[in-house]
Amino acid sequence: MTGSLVILTGAGISAESGLGTFRDTDGLWAKFDWQALATPEAFAAEPFKVHEFYNARRANLATARPHAAHAALARLERDWLARGGDFLLVTQNVDDLHEQAGSQRLVHMHGELKKMRCEACHTVATASDEIGTDTPCPRCRQPGFLRPHVVWFGEIPLEMDLIFQALESCTHFVAIGTSGTVYPAAGFSEIARRAGAHLTEINLAETDTSPVFDSHITGPASAAVPAWVEAFLAQG
Structure with missing residues (x-):
């Protein structure tokens, strides 16, 4: 067959x-406001806060095994x-x-937590453990344009x-x-x-x-x- x-x-x-799951009754979106952490608008308004949330998710993943x-x-x-x-x-x-x-x-x-994307040159690269607003893009070297390579609410998968x-x-x-x-x-x-x-x-x-x-x-x-x-x- x-x-x-x-x-x-x-x-x-x-x-x-x-x-941690996102949508269960005790999931991440029951504990955190997705509108403040998982939309393009949230990232534009408070990029440091969004990076902090996804840095924590990346740290959680570092200890997980299949x-x-x-x-x-x-x-x-x-x-x-x-x-x-x-x-x-x-x-x-x-x-x-x-x-x-x-x-x-x-x-x-829905994207990958261990990757980051540059909104200036559109490069997708392996994410470092901690991404911040001052982290430079590995290709264009511009700081401030990196975002988690995940699909946020309102974005197309x-x-x-x-x-x-x-x-x-x-x-x-x-x-x-x-x-x-x-x-x-x-x-x-x-x-x-x-x-x-x-x-x-x-x-x-x-x-x-x-x-x-x-x-x-x-x-x-x-x-x-x-x-x-x-x-x-x-x-x-």
Whole structure:
């Protein structure tokens, strides 16, 4: 069995690595005002405050490690490609836990915490541990133009053309640890369904988009994803 496989991962897969989620009832946006920290307007008004928030998120990520679900998805990618299938992992997460586990065909639709972008010359570079308003761009050397390479409220997610192309031709779509409430990602299952794909949802509980899916697996990602990968690969 081969085909085109698209995986979507959300905050639920990162939470078990100790990273704070953004939208849960006890998540970061319940503790912090996103309007003051995660919009272009907030950054223009108080860049130091925004940098301080994302520097703390980067420090939190430095101690996080991938778990069994991340490893299983990296294995799935290797095995699926070796069989001649197509594969794309789309993550809503800004951490690099998938990369740490070995994933390569990966798109960060909401950006990457460990990268920074210069608004003067548009260079995207690896972020230092601490970014400030006086940090110079590694390319143009201008200070004051660096921002976190993350997608803020009101901004368009990254690589959407690539993602839509993959969804419109996929034979299997799997959503893991995502709430099904944040668009455009919440609409991916409908696009895959129209393409004739088999849809699988892996989550701790039902979501708003659960009725669209053909199969449901309930449980923590660290246990449910490796078991699903094992069973899925055994089918072929």
